[in-house]
Amino acid sequence: MRIGIFSEAWEPYISGLVTSEVMLKNALEKLGHEVYVVTANLESFTYEYDEKKRVYKIPGIPTGIYDSRLTGIYPIKAIQKIKSWDLDVIHSQSEFAIGTFARIFAKQYDIPIVHTYHTMYEDYIHYITKGYFDGPSKKIVEYLTKFYCDTTIDELIVPTRKTYDLFKEKYKYERNVHIIPTGIEIDRFYKEKIALNKINNKKTELGITSDDLVILFVGRVASEKSIDFLINNHSDLLKKNKNAKLLIVGDGPDLEEYKKLAKKQKIENRVIFTGKVPWEDIPIYYALSDIFVTASHTETQGLTVVEAMAASIPVVALDDESFRNAVVDGLTGYLFKNKKEYVNKMVELINDQQKRINMGKQGRINSEAYSSKYFAERVLHVYKTALKGKLPKKDRTFFNRLKNTIKRGFHGK
Numbered sequence: 001m002r003i004g005i006f007s008e009a010w011e012p013y014i015s016g017l018v019t020s021e022v023m024l025k026n027a028l029e030k031l032g033h034e035v036y037v038v039t040a041n042l043e044s045f046t047y048e049y050d051e052k053k054r055v056y057k058i059p060g061i062p063t064g065i066y067d068s069r070l071t072g073i074y075p076i077k078a079i080q081k082i083k084s085w086d087l088d089v090i091h092s093q094s095e096f097a098i099g100t101f102a103r104i105f106a107k108q109y110d111i112p113i114v115h116t117y118h119t120m121y122e123d124y125i126h127y128i129t130k131g132y133f134d135g136p137s138k139k140i141v142e143y144l145t146k147f148y149c150d151t152t153i154d155e156l157i158v159p160t161r162k163t164y165d166l167f168k169e170k171y172k173y174e175r176n177v178h179i180i181p182t183g184i185e186i187d188r189f190y191k192e193k194i195a196l197n198k199i200n201n202k203k204t205e206l207g208i209t210s211d212d213l214v215i216l217f218v219g220r221v222a223s224e225k226s227i228d229f230l231i232n233n234h235s236d237l238l239k240k241n242k243n244a245k246l247l248i249v250g251d252g253p254d255l256e257e258y259k260k261l262a263k264k265q266k267i268e269n270r271v272i273f274t275g276k277v278p279w280e281d282i283p284i285y286y287a288l289s290d291i292f293v294t295a296s297h298t299e300t301q302g303l304t305v306v307e308a309m310a311a312s313i314p315v316v317a318l319d320d321e322s323f324r325n326a327v328v329d330g331l332t333g334y335l336f337k338n339k340k341e342y343v344n345k346m347v348e349l350i351n352d353q354q355k356r357i358n359m360g361k362q363g364r365i366n367s368e369a370y371s372s373k374y375f376a377e378r379v380l381h382v383y384k385t386a387l388k389g390k391l392p393k394k395d396r397t398f399f400n401r402l403k404n405t406i407k408r409g410f411h412g413k
Contacts, residue, residue: 001033001383002086004111006102007093008071010039010055011279015220016303017118019279020182021093027183027376036085038078040071040098047077056081060097073100087111089383092153093118103152112386114379116157117167154386157379162321178382181325183375184303186367189310194287202284206247206272213244213350216289216313218282218304219296221252221273226295226318231261231271233343238270240347249285251276286311290356291349292333294318295342302326305333306370309363314356316345326370332363 005025009018025035034054041048041057048057058078060071082105092102092115099115106113157178158164167173187193208214215237219225227248234246248258248271255273262271277285286292292308292315299322305315306326315333317323329335334345349356 001380002088003028003033003035003383004038004082004085004087004090004102005035005093006038006090006098008040008096008098009094010037010042010057013042016182017093019184019303020118023183023185023372024376024379026185027372028380030373031376031380033380034085036082036087038082038098038101047075049081058098071097071101073097074104075101079105083109089114089386091116091379091383107152112154112383113152114155114157114382114386115153116159117163118159155382157382160322160325176385178378178385180375180378180382181370182303183370183372184306184310185372186306186310186370189283189286189307189367190364191287191312194283198284199288202281203288206274208245208247208272208288209243211243213241213291214247214289215244215346216247216249216285216292216308217294218249218285218292218307219294221248221250221255221258223254224296224298225252226297227254227258228261229295229339229342230293231258231265231267233339233346234267234271235265236343237346237350238267241350244270244350246271247274247285247289248272249274249277249282282307283311286313289313291316291346293346294323296320299323306367309333310367310370312360312364314349314359314363316342316349326366328362328366332359332366 005021007017007021009015009021011018011022021037025037028035037053037055039055039057040060045059047059049055056078058071058075087109088111090102090106090111090113092099092113094102095117103113105111155176155178156167156173157180158167159180159182161179164177164179167177203209215230215234217225217227217230221227230246230248234244237244255275259268259273262268274285286308289311290313292305292313294302294304294315295318296302297318297320299320302317302320302322305317305323308315309326309332315323315327317327317333317335319329319335319337323335327333327335334341334349336342336345349359
């Protein structure tokens with residue numbers, strides 16, 4: 001099968017979305033399929049095609065939101081190149097310019113289109129409106145989401161039951177909704193695959209000693225991730241273990257604010273901020289950590305908890321639908337509802353090394369359900385569903401030519 005992935009974001013941009021897209025491409029190729037990518041060029045204002053990797057980058061203008069760029073919705077220069085790929089199916093990963101382009105191209109050339117809905121946009125409204133017009137804004141988001149995910153696509157994929165319920169119960173979506181938790185290349189996080197000298201060198205670089213207990217967060221450093229909750233409660237954890245260090249891996253718009261918060265709490269020497277780190281180095285940070293934590297309430301799935309499980313470390317996460325699918329409370333980690341529960345569960349794990357080891361082992365076993373191969377196979381099933389009811393490609397080509405011939409005849413051309 002010849003598959004086209006259309007997305008606003010791709011390497012070298014680092015995000016959960018990019019991780020899932022790259023993983024999907026690699027897994028599909030391992031299964032023998034040809035996968036092409038259409039994305040925004042984050043590094044220059046030129047059209048670039050990497051023949052070997054099959055990645056076509058379209059120039060755009062900076063949006064001011066992280067490293068993202070906004071391309072045109074119909075870049076004419078790209079049409080012939082993409083048309084030459086003779087795609088069987090298009091997989092849209094975006095609701096913006098590239099996503100719109102995917103829908104136009106699919107319609108124009110009668111190609112089945114599948115879309116994955118990654119972001120719960122309603123959770124982000126208040127960051128834009130600042131509390132004003134939340135109601136009307138959510139209605140607009142609902143309208144646009146239903147338009148993009150209903151009238152313009154053939155099949156819809158969502159990563160969690162939480163997102164499924166949004167479409168089926170709130171939006172009254174009548175089309176198929178396939179729940180497919182995003183997979184990861186779990187084996188890249190296995191501790192035994194990471195050289196001990198890399199782990200020790202990174203600890204030295206970060207100022208982590210053998211006596212320190214490392215509590216890890218990985219993700220975008222922004223307010224919706226509730227990192228302030230982790231920092232504000234770290235003081236209570238230090239009362240139980242003075243060697244506990246909070247390691248925050250990632251970059252984002254609120255990095256400096258969180259540094260100020262740690263200083264205000266007088267724990268700046270017990271909170272480590274790495275800033276932006278290379279994608280290939282992420283497993284090292286898991287390998288040197290003892291517990292993974294997250295208090296984010298705006299995830300659709302939360303891939304970082306699966307990464308932590310694959311790295312054999314227990315997870316302490318907010319009791320949210322996004323994390324319940326992966327974290328088995330009391331078995332692979334703990335779920336908490338409030339500050340008291342968070343502190344109590346953390347203290348329990350901090351003081352019980354054997355429990356951390358046992359939960360880590362079980363997490364490693366459970367992470368197998370999120371393997372990239374299993375994920376790719378389930379996505380392929382959706383592609384085949386989208387292809388059902390479509391004419392064979394050779395017949396579609398014939399009828400399109402016939403249609404165009406008739407159209408030209410009506411116009412006297």
